[in-house]
Amino acid sequence: MLRSRQAREGSEADTHCGWWGWHPAPLQRFASAEWVLVCFCVAGFVQGMVISGFINVSLPTLERRFHLRSVEAGLIVSMYNVGSLMLMTPVTFFGSEMHKPRIMANGVFFMGVGSFLFTLPHFVAPQYKYSQEVKDLCPFEEDKATIINPEGSRALRNYRFVFMVANLVHGCSTVPFYTLAIAYLDDNLTARKSSWYIGIYYTAAIIGPAVGFILGGMLLNVYTDITVDPRSLGLSPSSNVWIGAWWIGFLITGCSAILVSVPISGFPKTLPGTAEMLAQKRVEVDTRALEAEHDAVRLRLSDMPKAVYHLLRNNTFVFISLAATVETMIGSGYSNFATKLFENQFGMTAASAALLLGMIAIPSASLGCFLGGYVVSKLDLSCANIIRMCIVVSVVTWFVFFMLLVSCPNLHYEGIDITKKLVLTPKCTSECGCPLTFNPICGRDFKMYMSPCLAGCRNAAQNEEAVTVYGNCDCIPTESSDNSSTEFVVAAERVRCTQECSAYLFYTLGTFICLFSTF
Incomplete structure (x- = not known):
């Protein structure tokens, strides 16, 4: 009887909001799919803003500030994927039967920690040399402010390891965002509601990078050393040696992530009413195969290879994953260095390039996501027809990439x-x-x-x-x-020369179509 009572109390706790056995009645109004969606959307928005927004916008600035090469900037970005790859399989494997909101909350919290780590070089590195007046006229008069110290340059480059570790933490922490979070929404909602809620969640994650580009561009118009008046140094955002306040955005996302992790950790393992809903939910997979796999695979580390083997036997899953991998490889490479490309090709400032890319991303990605869902819903496409539609769209995008081969002459x-x-x-x-x-x-x-x-x-x-x-x-x-x-x-x-180039329109149009087709 005692065991029955404990089981009943544990079952009730699994559907109540709270922390560590504390489940106050006023909090139970938040044990609903709507509030889960709100908090998940905020987390997804912040994740997109920092990973695909602020980091991409800041790369050219970080290269100038810390004397990095492009390959080193690429390594910083790739550490996110390394972190995701390290934890993707264990988190999804063991998290499927664990308390998903708490795992999600831990991920959101450590994403905030990663953002704070990313700002660390700004506070511990020596002051930017152009934050002092530089005398560089003919005849040249040697001054301590104008002497270039090779050892100092190498020391600045060493901060790339801090950025790598920070982005590695980002990659490890955001694994639950598009695995367990999606599974939690799908498990606790009807099929019709699930598609809408997941679509809203993805939309928030899509808008995040666009806002990150725009807000990051605005912050790059602020001088990196906020205690110094750049006008007194003869510097402006159009100066080649201008360094914007790239670090402020990461402070914003760090605080936001840690704050939103608190309510997410309080959501129940299962939302109230889920058991009744699951009893009526239509099963859209082969139940015999599902039962066989469930019997063959248990939540033990030694059985993880067996679970991976079952996935690899699904040819549709394998080829869709390969297609997504190639698409992500191309898209990530372009988006990570798009700001630098627009700067170098069209003579834009980092802020202007970021603002332009943000204004392209919001309508193209949002419109593509909306129209894709509308077409699937309106035509009631089957899985096979959805795949065919994706193939057609991918072929169109492949031809559009040739528009990006048009180049502008380099500045002399x-x-x-x-x-x-x-x-x-x-x-x-x-x-x-x-x-x-x-x-x-x-x-x-x-x-x-x-x-x-x-x-x-x-x-x-x-x-x-x-x-x-x-x-x-x-x-x-x-x-x-x-x-x-x-x-x-x-x-x-003391500015960058501008140049007229007709490829500007091709790049803008090509980027719009590629983003529209991808989403």
């Missing part, structure tokens, strides 16, 4: 040949004694120069927009009428 840096060997003209270096520093400026001839000193600039000032401008530049040709000894003639600005 005066003094650098095709092989990237520095070749300085005597006119620029005969009297200046310039160091080989990278402090680029844009001349009136629409060419980029490595630094004001290497362009032979002797004077500097600030214009109305607080951008540093340079005059009396020996290497930059000016009109003879402008050569006045009494008037400061602007020969260069």
Whole structure:
């Protein structure tokens, strides 16, 4: 009788909200699918915002700030997939019979921890060198602020390991988001409600990256050192050496994730009324195969290979997984470096590129997700017909990728040949004694120069927009009428040169169609 009572109390606790045996009555109003969906959507939104939004937006900025190579930035991104791969199988295998909301809550919490780890280099690394006034004119006067320390550059590059660990934590922690969370919604809802709720959940996860791009772009317009006025340094977001406040977004997502993990951990293992609903729910799989697999596979670590073997025997599952893998490989590679591509190809600032990509992503992904669900529902497509539709859409997307092969001419840096060997003209270096520093400026001839000193600039000032401008530049040709000894003639600005390129429209349209087709 005691065992029966304990079993009954345990069963009741499995359908009540609370923590560690505390199940107050006022909290039970939240033991509903609607509140579960709200909290899951917030978690999915934050996950998309940080993983596919802030990280992708910040990569070019992190490369400049910490002297990273593109391959190292790619390794930072790939650590997310490494973390997911490490825990995907054990979490889904053992989590299928465990308390799914609590596992989900742990994942959300550690996602917040990963976001905080990602901001750590900003607070412990030395101050950004351009947060001090840099004197880089001809003739060059050596100053501690302008001396390049190779050891310091290598030390900054070592922070890439912190980013890798942080993104590894991201990957490990977000495994339950698209496995156990989906299973929990499906297990506790009717077939019709389940499709709607899962669709809403995915929509929130889709909007997250788009908002991450837009918000991340806005934050990149804020100088990384918020205690310094960039106008006093002659810096603006259009300056090549500008570093935006990339780290603020990760603080926002870190706090949000930890806060939302609390209510998620309080949801019951099973929602009230689920048992009655399951009794009436239509089974859409081969029950004989399901029972055979359930008898053959038990929740033991030694039986995990057997469970994987059963999955690999399902040819449809295998080929759909391979298709999703290839699609993710292409999509991730493009999205991770899309911001850098738009910067380099079209002369955009990091903030402008992020804002543009965000504005492309929101309508394309949302419209694709909505129309896909509408077509399937309206035409009542079977699984086989859904797969056929996906094949047709994938073929269309394959042709669209050729639009992205159109390229723009690279900006010409005066003094650098095709092989990237520095070749300085005597006119620029005969009297200046310039160091080989990278402090680029844009001349009136629409060419980029490595630094004001290497362009032979002797004077500097600030214009109305607080951008540093340079005059009396020996290497930059000016009109003879402008050569006045009494008037400061602007020969260069501390910005990136812009260029006209028709490929801009092709890239924008191609990105829109690819995102629309993918979702």
